[in-house]
Amino acid sequence: MSKKNDKLEALDLNAYYGDFHALKGINIVMEEKAVTAFIGPSGCGKSTFLRTFNRMNDYIDGFRVDGQILLDGRDIYQKDVRVDELRKEVGMVFQKPNPFPKSIFENVVYGLKIQGIKKKSVLEEAAEQSLRHAALWEEVKDKLDKSALALSGGQQQRLCIARALAISPSVLLMDEPASALDPISTAKIEELIYDLKNDYTIVIVTHNMQQAGRVSDHTAFFYMGELVEYNKTKTMFTSPKEERTQNYITGRFG
Amino acid sequence: MSKKNDKLEALDLNAYYGDFHALKGINIVMEEKAVTAFIGPSGCGKSTFLRTFNRMNDYIDGFRVDGQILLDGRDIYQKDVRVDELRKEVGMVFQKPNPFPKSIFENVVYGLKIQGIKKKSVLEEAAEQSLRHAALWEEVKDKLDKSALALSGGQQQRLCIARALAISPSVLLMDEPASALDPISTAKIEELIYDLKNDYTIVIVTHNMQQAGRVSDHTAFFYMGELVEYNKTKTMFTSPKEERTQNYITGRFG
Amino acid sequence: MRVSEKIIEGLLWLSAVITVLVTIGIIWVLLSESIGFFRQVSIVEFLTEKEWTPLFANKKFGIMPLVAGTLLTTLIAIAVALPLGLTIAIYLNEYAHARMRQIVKPLLEVLATIPTVVYGFFALTVVTPFLQQIIPGMAGFNALSAGIVMGIMIIPMISSLSEDAISSVPRSLREAAYGMGSTRLQTSFGVMVPAASSGIIVSVILAISRAVGETMIVAIAAGQQPRLTMNPLVPIETITTYIVQVSMGDVPQGSLEYKTIFAAGITLFIFTFALNNLSFWIKKKYQEKYD
Amino acid sequence: GGNAGSEGGSDLTGSVQIDGSSTVYPITEAVAEEYRAEAPDVRVTVGVSGSGSGFKKFSRGEIDITNASRPINDEEAKTAEQNGLAYLEIPVAYDGLTVVVHPENDWVKEITVAELKKIWEPAAQGKIKRWNQIRPEWPDQEIHLYGPGVESGTYDYFTEAIVGKSHSSRGDFTASEDDNVLVQGVSTDKYALGFFGLAYYEENQGKLKAVAVDDGDDSNGKGAIVASLETVKDGSYAPLSRPLFIYVQSKAVERPEVVDFVNFYLENAAVLSEEVGYIPLPDELYKEQQQKFEQFVSGKGAATAQQ
Amino acid sequence: MTNSERNRLKDKAFQVFGIFCTFIGLVVLGIFLIDIIIEGSRRLDWDFLTSLPSRRASRAGILTAWVGTLWILVLTTLIALPLGVAAGLYLEEYGRKGRWANFLEINIANLAGVPSIIYGLLGLEIFVRQMRLGSSLLAGALTLSLLILPIIIVTTREAIKAVPRSIRDGSYALGASKWQTVWNQVLPASFGSILTGIILALSRAVGETAPLIVIGALAYVPFTPSSPLDEFTVLPIQIFNWTSRPQAAFLENAAAAIIALLVITFLLNGIAVYLRNRQQRKIKW
């Protein structure tokens, strides 16, 4: 296997909500076109960390970071970085499906439209491609002009993925994308992640060890704002170095 | 093992949301002091069915049922049944923890207070007992007068269970009680269910096969509004009779 | 893109700042005339004198009677509108069918749009004679019927806005309450109303503002007699009524008599300002506790 | 002056802006309405913001004519002067103030000015509370008083005429700017006594009873006199009839449409004021006003032109 | 057992009380409407709607008044809507924290409590005199806009608050700027409720008399305005004027004019309710 490039890096990253120290001196390097899973107990800072990669925390009152986040070697917290450009590069899918209250088509092409692309044919082309990519095309191709809110939860989540893919990001952040879904939808989304990693660098937060095991190449275990362990998923699940990791992933639960 | 009594029964139960036929001729008998798990894909009617046992669907416009639901042999959809009395008998815990915006203590004793119990000592006694029962006492005993909203998600969910236990129901309905929680909290709640079944008849909805396997004595599999299969959990997970059940529970996901 | 974002934000900011300019404008209008007033009448007299007779030959400049009248009618109006409005809000939200709510809510909203002249004559020609049969000693013009009718007028402010607030309480809370065996009443008062309290408080504040600012009903039905009393059965006058009557009357503008309306206006302004501050901080405190 | 009154429409254009007293408004409105037939292209507008507000706008030159239920005061006159405006006061009709009681009141038939003064003067406040304090044979019942708002020219005039000093009266009476409200008050209160414009009495005769007033001066009619069109017009109903005015300013009369309108006003005021419930001036007075106005237009009228 | 029976009894009692209160509200409304309709409907005909004001009650009409009211409505909407929504947006989406925001919030609540007559005095000084607009439609509309601005701002904020955070996040995550998010997601999603607030505010503006009289809106205007700088009258002034006339026939006219005013506000509310319901059917979170 050829050595892949480093896509995302965090250097001595600290994050704070007001006085609360949410992330403590995190250092991590993530390869391109690989899936990295973040695991750890509730409140350990997984989401906070994930959202620093596209600076979604910018809108939270009192939130601040120090240290660096590098995307392709460039610090995204520099003054001159434009967050809207950054987010076109780093797409995101949320825990709860959050389609816009518009038609399916409008949802998928939203990102393109706000970039100023208006040509119908271009948009249609892009919509089909992203929906195919998200394994949703067959199910919705006849009702593109119907409201996205009429889709089932699993379909909505795949729509949100399609929406993120439409603007061709290179990184895809997913915060517990399957936790609200039933097993069938979950399976579809896991398959999808598996397919997508050929083209995208994916970071996924999950509570589900099996899921982490199935879909990720690397796993990072967080505990109380610290990155406890980061390793190949296989290594991590078979022979974790840290006792805390061991305790967490060998819990009898799933 | 002595034969247990039948606690809950559904006879030819049909349920409708307006024109939509959500439950189709369901027949089921559930034993007392046992845990029954409802599984099935999203939208198959698990929650709808669960909520007929304490008539929580009464408030939904256009919802109606025919057929019978028997609690201790008595049809709860009879005219003369008081829903408030029924709900003291049949407690419920919801998917998302929903503590009242009041203190922890006020949350636990809410059910008693609305029954007109005012004596401080009785309330305190009951609060401690329910919180202990819900394995939360140690964590909150020093901050009973703090807002319940300041607890973590897992703690909130256990608080909701304590709240339900405080009014001493005989049946406990749980609609995906752990889906919003991290593995540690989930484990605690599963342990709790395991303990509680000595005293309560428990019905739990879950998307998580492992969870169903771990906590339940019987499992019911629903599909598109029908009860496809109902059996001992062990039997069901090792040798399901129906192909649809097989397909669902042997999905590689969890 | 960046630049246009900044421009837009600037425009939005400007719109918000306009409200400050309006306040400055109001203060300026009020102050510029009332300074002249306070040069001739001491603030001490203004605040402590018990009579308000600036238009009589024997002039007394005590604002208290007008403040008392304003307080009295507002209190009566709120005493009518709050229980009725809140009951209606709870009833519509918790007891009535969705269809009924959809019809009744906008219908009640019409109450707020009936011209207040109509209300005034209703108070005078229907409510007062009716009340006089119950309360024999009642004067033909009084604070009570004006207050009651004003209360009816502001019912929809409380009922509609509170209903909105209650219905935006997460469903999960209501289900929790029902799941515990609460009756509808216990659910409403034990859980929904406390959870919606900030919205309900806002609705009451808006209703109070409307009652404080109302003129025609009081002008027609309450008798225009400034009087330092809390007796609802006798004629009174409110600050706003006084301001409207004088500003549209025959009194020479620029005279001391005319300037009284600005002094009265600034009193009202300070009064509502204090009220708003108070409720704002109460709201803030309350929200912090349970968010 | 203009040749108003000729049958055909005039071809004048422009606008005439009027504001001021709500009491005078009905007359001016009627005149403006009729004037439309006369000069369809002249836009006459009439506001009702009160004499005080009217004078303020008038003295700043913001309007051409103001309706007034009281004469201009010194301050207002000075402002006009500062703005380089001369003006002419033109009486256009009388308003009779009628003293009324409840129709079931069978004890009061007439009342003297002295008695009215005893009731209304400031000293009466808190003292004169019962009917029999005025005349012993009247019942031992509370007396309830009703009158126009203290900010109105009507009240101003009444106090001047009865108490002898304007704005001097007791304060514990029920006031309203809207005379219909007073009608309502008196007509539902057996022990009421009130006063307001004659027109409101005439329109509500069934519900009210007018009281004859005796001013003790036989030179202008003997004994107590009831307010009516005739008694006000011939001056025998004294002292409770007051004149209503319009004021015209000098800049405005440089415009022919304003001149034409005022002339039309004076020609038709007699008929129209009666129609809307007021009492016309004697004919010769209108003539006199027309002359004065002519002088004023030609620049010879003084700023303080008096009646 | 006795306790729960008592609770049930209370519950029933409150239900009856609730029905009773709602009923009172509706009955009072009914009384008003019937009373006004009985008194005014005889006068309400085509002539009444198309005639100019007159001293003769039977000939008087409300043409200029209702046209003026519509003008005022349109102008006030054009001014107050963008301003109020923009200010609401600013407060809710941009400047949400700190002393400045608190100050603005109190300030706006405070403005909502200022009596309308004071706005009239302000309008007279600023718009009529300083800005030399005279007693024109524009001056009137500006004055009323200031009057209803607080109501629009408050309701806009409430409406925007109800848009779920997840929708904003979704938009930002796709690279949308703040304004793009507001314009494409937040505003369309809250449009229904904002509109309700605006229209309720406008029905307040439609009924106002005092501030317009102060700025010099006229009672007798024998022509319909043709530009925002023309003088005008509105229905409430006409009503106010007629109710203070001695002749009973004018009271009848006033009642008929009130019907016309109510029809206008009914229509407004109807539009609001229609849009509100349509919006709520379309968007379920």
Ligand SMILES: Nc1ncnc2c1ncn2[C@@H]1O[C@H](COP(=O)(O)OP(=O)(O)OP(=O)(O)O)[C@@H](O)[C@H]1O
């Ligand atoms: N807006 C906020 N303000 C203050 N504290 C916050 C905020 N958001 C999160 N936190 C705190 O920061 C810590 C990390 O939160 P984060 O959401 O990153 O946890 P997580 O690992 O994603 O947990 P979960 O699995 O429950 O989603 C938690 O203790 C949380 O309480």
Ligand SMILES: Nc1ncnc2c1ncn2[C@@H]1O[C@H](COP(=O)(O)OP(=O)(O)OP(=O)(O)O)[C@@H](O)[C@H]1O
């Ligand atoms: N209030 C409602 N009105 C109309 N249809 C409803 C309503 N609630 C549920 N349904 C429909 O009834 C069916 C059963 O819903 P239910 O909530 O019982 O599913 P579920 O098995 O609990 O699914 P999930 O696992 O997603 O919670 C679904 O098709 C759903 O769309």
Ligand SMILES: [Mg+2]
């Ligand atoms: Mg998280």
Ligand SMILES: [Mg+2]
């Ligand atoms: Mg469910």
